[in-house]
Amino acid sequence: MELDVKDNSNSILNKLVGNRVILNFDYDNYYDMDIEYQGKVKVLHIDDEFIKVEVTKGKQKINKLIDMNLVSSIKVIEEDK
Numbered sequence: 001m002e003l004d005v006k007d008n009s010n011s012i013l014n015k016l017v018g019n020r021v022i023l024n025f026d027y028d029n030y031y032d033m034d035i036e037y038q039g040k041v042k043v044l045h046i047d048d049e050f051i052k053v054e055v056t057k058g059k060q061k062i063n064k065l066i067d068m069n070l071v072s073s074i075k076v077i078e079e080d081k
Contacts, residue, residue, distance in 0.1 A: 016043045019076055023053070026072040040077055 020040050041053035041064075048068060055062045 013046045013048075016046055016074060016076065019043055020079060021053075021077060022075040023051075023066070023071055024073045024075070025070050 020042050022040060041055050043051065044054055044063065045052040046068075051066050051068055051071060051074075053064050053066065055064055
């Protein structure tokens with residue numbers, strides 16, 4: 001499932017909280033970002049302006065705040081529960 005994040009329908013975006021996703025970025029506006037977390041991340045908070053994600057590197061968990069203007073799409077990962 002892919003969602004257009006430029007669509008301001010917050011009710012859809014809020015359903016992503018707690019899910020693991022893959023973020024794709026708008027490379028025209030991509031500048032000085034840590035590209036190491038371009039993979040599976042957990043959504044902690046999301047709104048029209050920012051997305052807060054949890055990145056796992058080994059045993060370390062890091063929280064990142066990303067400007068939504070840089071995100072072109074979000075792909076939800078279905079995991080075994």
